[in-house]
Amino acid sequence: MDTWMWIVLLVVVALIVAGLVFFLMKQRSSSQLKNRFGPEYDRAVDRADNRREAEDRLREVADRRDHIDVVPLTAAARRQYAADWDTIQQRFVDEPGPAVSEADELIVTVMAERGYPVDDFHERADMVAADHPDVVTHYRSAYAIRKRGPEATTEDLREAFVHYRALFDKMLHDETDDVGENRNGTPSSRRGGRHDSTR
Template sequence: MTTYIWVAVVVIAVVALAAVAYVVQQQKRRNHLRERFGPEYERIVADHDNRRDAEQELLDREQRHSELDIRPLPEESRETYANRWTEVQERFVDAPSFAVTEADQLVTAVMAERGYPTEDFEQRLSDLSVGHAATLDHYRTAHEISGRAAEKKASTEELRQAMVHYRALFEELLHETTRGR
């Protein structure tokens, strides 16, 4: 074989190895994101025109989250919030719509004390998705019902479901002792 043929074979082999390495790296990234974001991964992919853009958004979320000062709650705060949650649940019997509003405010207060920005609901979802992907749909559903409750368009059963959904995220935020990273 001539030198040119050997060079061509080596170049083709290097290109093939680089392509395989690229595919493996992309698959590892995809698996990491699926594991980290759970059902949120598929929701974001469905919302974007292509998987690459969706995955970049999730990577951007991870980056933003890593820059936040997310911290566990002190024991005293956890006890205070747990007591407040009990009070909110007790109020549900007499004023379900008001209790749902209070539950939303309580979840937001816990988030704020943990270090999450709380100004914008969509940003809250984005920030929570990194460490709390498993309960994110609970939060979305509760928030949606809460919005309908404010317009007097939610049944008592829906309000009860909102409380259950809020409690899922509330418990996770309250008892998490790691940074979720």
Template sequence: MSTVLIIVGLVAVGVILAAALFHAGRGRGVRGQGLKRRFGPEYDLAVARHDGDRRAADRELTERVERHGGLKPKPLPNEARVQYVAQWDVLQKHFVDSPGRSAAEADQLLARLAADCGYPEATRYEEQLSALSVHHGEQVGGYRRVHSAANGQASTEELREAMVAARALFDVLLAARPEDTRKHKAGPDRHTRRGHRHLLHPKGSGV
């Protein structure tokens, strides 16, 4: 084989390898953008946890989707939704006197609510958080914040902010279509909306 043919062959192999690497990198970029849209703030958190390694973050989040993407959340009966809103209102009213206890109860309430909606059991916090992040990436950070604040050394203001952030996930879980769709066709009922209005300035509460 002549030297010219060898050179041509090597160049062709180089072009093929370059094209393969380009398409592989492009594929990873597209996948990463899809994950970022799905997970929202959770995507940046995963990248930070892996010291800026986006490939590692993509692998972690892809594994979460594979484990929990097929989960079908269950809507709550209206009676259960009303009870959950009432319980949150009570712990908000007690925040001024017992901020730490109120945050701990908010953490536990969210865990029970998520389990009732079909997510992993409350006793499996990390697995429950992982599943919630797949379906509610924009709101799950509030759950992490209130869990961390309730189980660590946090100031009253940090506890208040954590509870406010956690309420976003609380509301979105309650907003799932209830079983009686004939009476409640869309969105939270009036009890849920009332609880949301009182979130920032509930009577008798500092939350």
């Protein structure tokens, strides 16, 4: 076989290997996103024009989350917030609308103390999706009901309150968060203090 034919053969083999490596890396990346985002992965794919667009967006969300230093609550803070929730829950019987609003506000306060960005609902939902994809649907549903205002029935508000409770429990008792490191294992800057939320 002539030298030029060997060269062509080697180039073809190299291209095939490169293509196979790229395919395997893409499959691995997709698998990691599916594992991290769970049902949120399917939701993103359904809402996007194509799978690549959905995966690019989820990678961007994951990257933003991984650069945030989320910390657990202290035992004292956990007890106080649990007591605050009980007070709001008791108020729901007589004033369901205000109670649902207060439940939302309490969740934002807890998220802020833990280090999550809280200035925008969609940003909060993204961060919840990155950490707790099993409850972010609850959060979106509760928020949508709350936004109906006077049009929401008492039953709607009760449903919203139950949705908020699912997220509140995660925010209150989740002990799996990184402290001082992001999810890639590299140091990240500590975000301290409470944040004000804007509705």
